[in-house]
Amino acid sequence: MSTGPGPLSPSMKTHKAVTGDGSAISRYADVMVGQHGWGALLRYEFCMLFRNTPGALGLFLRKTFWPKLFAGCGRGVLFGTGISIRHPNRIRLGANVVISDNCILDGRHTEEGPALTVGDDCILADRAILQCKGARISIGRNVGIGPGTLIQTTSNADIRIGDDVMIGPSCTLIGAGNYNVDRLDVPMCRQGMRLQDGITVGSDVWLGCNVTVLTATTVGSGSILGAGAVVNGPVPQYAIMAGVPARQIGSRAPNGGRTEPTPIKVQGRQS
Template structure:
């Protein structure tokens, strides 16, 4: 997959828009996407109702009772599957871009995405289980076939950063970093019932075990066993919950 700048520059602007943003080539798909995009900023109950009526058709699947707040940004929604009673709050970004995957983002039933949450795929995959709560301004990103898998009943605090892949290859110190290839650092897995405090960063290749708690501000670069409490930079286990 091309890097973002290369994907959106050069060539026909309309064709680029359809490929990168809409994700489907047909004129009817483009017109319907534009109609739905026009509904994004409509405020209040009218906006909620119109988006509830028209937006589900954009997605690979969209369950009953899904709520879309105002100013939600969608990219390639045809690769996104939403379960039942999912809440997508104001200002969220759901970016399902992929060259290969039929479904790059899957959100389970009763999940809650608070204001300004970003789910971003660049040839990766993100899966949120049932009853997952993601608090405001959190970024979850999966790139280069490094998946992010968040188990059911997890709580993600405000302004967290969860990154599967995305590190540059730094083997050549004389080369421009932005021109280096992206490494496959490994994905991120949060098992069931994990709680991340605010501003936690979880980097590629990490698994946080079931029932664990990571304290606010921690940077997790190594896996955390189940039922543990971890904190610090880099995060270290300070005690067991058992």
């Protein structure tokens, strides 16, 4: 873990990007489109024209034209209404992904290549938010993300989620550093951050509703995180966790033993 200050780059700070120097078109491209040039801007604006088009017509228009916005988009992807997309050129969607109404996909990153990857056969329920701001999110295959769930990462604290994971409603996964708070004469938001590792969630994991997973956490494969749990440390494979902070209350393992988390291989990356 790095302990030095690690503020986000200016392009990742939303307020500064929106209100900073440059023309309104340039700032809009920095925050929303992810690319400069009239071609990228017009393509993005055309696709947003039917962002809120209801019914079968809206589904058809988005399914036909939206895949061309992304770094990659598999066959059979469905887009609901009211979806917000930022930096689609850094987002890769697998086949048969379902993005439900009012979701937010934010792929902002200063480096080249996809920042947000969603594997085949995943579903994002209404109002789910996946937000990269200078880090990466990688989601495996056959993952269900419940309504109102926030998965957000910054400052190179990548979030990696394995296959066959169930994430309940209103969960929060935050990969980021912690603010330095030692000085009393400087506002905490101006003291920089202590950088930390991100989050790794193994395969075949079940997060109940309102679970919070904090940065620098590894959740072992086959584990269960009970509703309302706050997880801020390693979770053994097959463990059943509950409480604030979460503690192990059982195990799915046949002998009830506690095993240490093992490296989790997820789509395109290994922790």
